[in-house]
Amino acid sequence: MGSAxxxxxIDIGIDxxxxxxxxxxxxxxxxxxxxxxxxxxxxxxDGQNQIIATINVxxxxxxxxxxxxxxxxxxxxxxxxxxTSISVSHAPVVTSLAAVRKKIFGxxxxxxxxxxxxxxxxxxxxxxxxxxxxxxxxxxxxxxxDEIIALTQAMVACGKRLSWPDSPMVLDKHCxxxxxxxxxxxxVVAIISAAGLTIPKTSSRAITSPAGTADTMEAxxxxxLSLSQIQRVVAETHGCLAWGGAVNLSPADDLLIRIERALDxxxxxxxxxxxxxxxxxxxxxxxxxxxxxxxxxKVRSQKDADRLASLFTQVGATCGLQVRCLITDGxxxxxxxxxxxxxxxxxxxxxxxxxxxxxxxxxRALFLAAHLFSLAYQQTYEQGLQKATEILDSGAAxxxxxxxxxxxxxxxxLPSADFQHTVTTASTGTLQTIDNRQLARLAKLAGAPNxxxxxxxxxxxxxxxxxxGEPLFTLYSDTEGELQYALAYYRQSNIFTIxxxx
Numbered sequence: 414m415g416s417a418x419x420x421x422x423i424d425i426g427i428d429x430x431x432x433x434x435x436x437x438x439x440x441x442x443x444x445x446x447x448x449x450x451x452x453x454x455x456x457x458x459d460g461q462n463q464i465i466a467t468i469n470v471x472x473x474x475x476x477x478x479x480x481x482x483x484x485x486x487x488x489x490x491x492x493x494x495x496x497t498s499i500s501v502s503h504a505p506v507v508t509s510l511a512a513v514r515k516k517i518f519g520x521x522x523x524x525x526x527x528x529x530x531x532x533x534x535x536x537x538x539x540x541x542x543x544x545x546x547x548x549x550x551x552x553x554x555x556x557x558x559d560e561i562i563a564l565t566q567a568m569v570a571c572g573k574r575l576s577w578p579d580s581p582m583v584l585d586k587h588c589x590x591x592x593x594x595x596x597x598x599x600x601v602v603a604i605i606s607a608a609g610l611t612i613p614k615t616s617s618r619a620i621t622s623p624a625g626t627a628d629t630m631e632a633x634x635x636x637x638l639s640l641s642q643i644q645r646v647v648a649e650t651h652g653c654l655a656w657g658g659a660v661n662l663s664p665a666d667d668l669l670i671r672i673e674r675a676l677d678x679x680x681x682x683x684x685x686x687x688x689x690x691x692x693x694x695x696x697x698x699x700x701x702x703x704x705x706x707x708x709x710x711k712v713r714s715q716k717d718a719d720r721l722a723s724l725f726t727q728v729g730a731t732c733g734l735q736v737r738c739l740i741t742d743g744x745x746x747x748x749x750x751x752x753x754x755x756x757x758x759x760x761x762x763x764x765x766x767x768x769x770x771x772x773x774x775x776x777r778a779l780f781l782a783a784h785l786f787s788l789a790y791q792q793t794y795e796q797g798l799q800k801a802t803e804i805l806d807s808g809a810a811x812x813x814x815x816x817x818x819x820x821x822x823x824x825x826x827l828p829s830a831d832f833q834h835t836v837t838t839a840s841t842g843t844l845q846t847i848d849n850r851q852l853a854r855l856a857k858l859a860g861a862p863n864x865x866x867x868x869x870x871x872x873x874x875x876x877x878x879x880x881x882g883e884p885l886f887t888l889y890s891d892t893e894g895e896l897q898y899a900l901a902y903y904r905q906s907n908i909f910t911i912x913x914x915x
Contacts, residue, residue: 418443418502422459424495425482431671432541433457433466433490435501436482438473443501454504454540457487459497464490465504465538490537509533510543516550524563531567535665544672548683556682558724562731564682568690569732572664573640575696577647580611583696584785587688588703589721590622590679591711593853594748594771594871596756597703598626599654599814600763600778604804605785606652607813612785613647615657615695617667617687620674623856623868624753627656629760632753632865635822646820654817662694663687679711685724692734699735699788701781705743709849712743737788741777745847745875748774752861752868752889754827764811773874779805830866830889832896836903838879838911846910847875855908858899859890867891879911 420443425436435457437444449455451470456463466487476482481501483491493499512526522530530547533539539547556564577583586601598614605612616626616636630636636656638646643660646653658667666687673679692700702725705711706718722738729736748759748771762770763778779801786797804810818824852869860867872884879885888903890896 418500419498420481420501421479422488422493422495422497422499423476423480423482424488425484427482427484429484429486431486431668433464433487433537434469434484435466435487436469436471436476436484437501438476438478439470440473441481444468444470447503449501456502456504457483457491458500458502459491459493462491462493467540505538507533507538507543510539513543513547513550516555517546521557522560522563524559527560527563528567528570531564531571531665534668535571537668541672541675544669545676548669548672548676548678548680551682552678552680554681554720558727561682561685561724562728564686565690565693565728565732568663568665568686569693572694573661574694575613575640575643575662577611577613577696581698582611582789583698584610584612584789585614585692585695585697585699586701586703586781586785587692588705589684589688589711590620591707591849592705592743593623593746593751593849593856594756594759594774595705595746595777596624596626596629596748596760597774597778597781599630599760600774600805600810601782601785602652602654603764603810603814603817604778604782604801606650606817607804607809608786608800609651610785610789611647612652613643613655613695614653615643615655615660615662615691617657617670617691619862620670621677621679621853623751623853623861624756625862626654627658628862628865629753629756630654631656632757632827633825634818638821646817649820650813650816652813652817653821655821657691657695663690666690681721681724685721685728689725689728689732689734689736693732697734699785700729700737701784701788702736702738703741703781704738705741707743707745707849709851710743715740735788737784739781739784741780743849746849746852746871747771747777749871750868751852751856751871752859753865755868755870755889757827764805764814766806766808766811775805828866830864830891832890832893833887834896834900835884835887836900837882838873838885839881840911841881842879842911842913844873844875844877844879844909845912847871848906848908851906851908855888855899855903855906858895858902859888860892860895864891867895885909
C-alpha cells in the first residue's frame with residue numbers, strides 16, 4: 414500500500430446501519446487530489462480486504478490529519494482495528510447500474526442484467542440510494558413474469574441452499590401480509606411437523622408490519638440459528654421457526670428488505686421473488702401462499718389477488734416449486750394481539766386450546782394446515798382439515814411446539830411493557846370496520862416490533878356490539894413518549910368505525 418494515499422483508521426462509533434461510511438477531513442490530501450466530495454463512492458482497502466463506502470466530509474477539528482473515520486458497519490466489513498493503515502481510491506464502476514437506468518426508461522431487463530444487478534447488490538456495490546432506485550422502478554407491476562423469474566433465480570444463486578436428502582417432500586407456507594395479528598405460521602408449523610412432515614420454516618422480520626414471524630418468535634425463543642442448527646432442529650422435530658436472514662439464504666433479499674422498510678414499499682415483483690427465493694433456498698418443494706384481500710389489506714381487490722396468485726404459481730412452477738395460492742378474507746385483523754409479545758399470547762392460547770383463544774386465528778391456521786396436508790397427501794381439503802383439527806385438539810400440536818422451542822434453545826419469559834393505556838369506545842353501536850393499515854401504524858408508533866412488548870390488544874371485533882365507555886383496545890409501550898405519540902395518532906385517525914346497532 415503506497416504511503417501517498419494511506420490514512421490511519423479511527424473508529425468513529427457511528428451506526429450507519431448497513432451502508433459503510435468513511436469520514437474524511439475537508440482538507441484531506443486524498444480528497445483534493447482525487448476530487449472526492451461528500452457522497453462520493455470510494456474503495457477502502459487495508460491491504461487484505463476491500464469495501465465500497467460513501468464519503469462524508471467533516472470539519473478539520475473532528476479528525477486528526479492523516480486519519481479517516483469509519484462507521485461501525487465499515488469497520489466490521491473491512492475487519493480492521495483502530496490505527497490500521499488504509500488506502501482510499503475511486504470505487505470501481507458498477508456497470509449493472511446501466512441496466513437500472515434502462516429499466517427507469519421502461520425497457521425490459523434480460524436475465525443476465527437482472528443477475529448482474531442482484532450480484533452487485535449482494536456484493537455491497539450499490540449504495541442505499543441506488544438500491545432504492547432499483548426497488549422503486551420495479552414496484553407497481555413494472556416487472557413481467559420473465560423478469561420476476563430471473564430475479565427469483567438470481568436471489569437464490571447469491572446465497573446458500575438447504576437440502577433435505579431424507580425428506581423428498583418439504584412443505585412451507587407464507588402469508589403476503591397486510592393483516593395485523595395474523596400469526597398463523599407457528600401454529601401451522603406445529604400442526605404439520607406433529608404429523609411427521611418436514612417444514613423448516615425460515616421467516617423474515619417485519620418489513621411494513623408491526624411484527625414478522627421472526628420478530629414474534631424471538632420474543633419466545635432463539636431464532637438466530639445457523640444452517641447446522643436449523644438442520645439439527647429439523648432432524649429432531651421435523652420443523653423449525655428460525656429467522657432466515659441469519660443463515661444467508663437469499664442474502665440479497667435481506668439487503669432489499671432493509672431499503673423496502675425505509676421506503677414503506679412492498680412491490681409485487683420483489684414480493685414474489687423475495688418469498689419464493691427464500692422457499693427455494695430453504696429446500697421447499699410444496700408451498701401454500703395466503704393472499705388476504707380487503708379494502709385496507711396489502712391486496713385491495715380480487716383482480717389484484719388473481720394476478721398475484723397467477724404470478725406466484727407461474728414463477729414457482731418454473732423454479733421447480735409446487736405452489737397453491739389461497740385468496741382469503743383480509744377485511745379485518747386476525748386474533749387480538751398486534752406486536753411480537755401480544756401475538757405470542759394469541760398463538761399460545763390457540764395451542765393450549767384456551768377458552769379465550771382467538772377463534773379466527775385458530776380457524777385460519779387450520780385452513781392453511783389443511784391445504785398443506787391436502788398437497789402432501791393428495792387428499793381432499795376436508796380430509797386435510799380433519800387431520801389438522803385432530804392434531805390441534807388432541808394437544809399434539811402444543812407438545813410439538815414445545816419440542817421445537819426446546820430444540821431451538823428453550824422458552825424465554827415474555828417481557829412486559831412499562832406503559833399501557835386502555836382506550837374506550839366513544840359511542841354505542843356496532844363495530845363495523847377496523848382499518849388494517851392504520852391499526853398497524855398505531856402499533857408501530859407504540860414501538861413494535863423493535864420493542865417486543867410494544868403493540869396493542871383489541872378488546873372488540875368487527876360485528877360486535879359496543880357500549881359507550883367499554884374497552885376498545887389497550888396500547889402497550891416501553892416509553893411514555895411513544896405511548897403519547899401513538900395515542901395522538903389514534904385521536905387524529907379513523908381506525909374504528911362504529912355505526913348504529915340496528
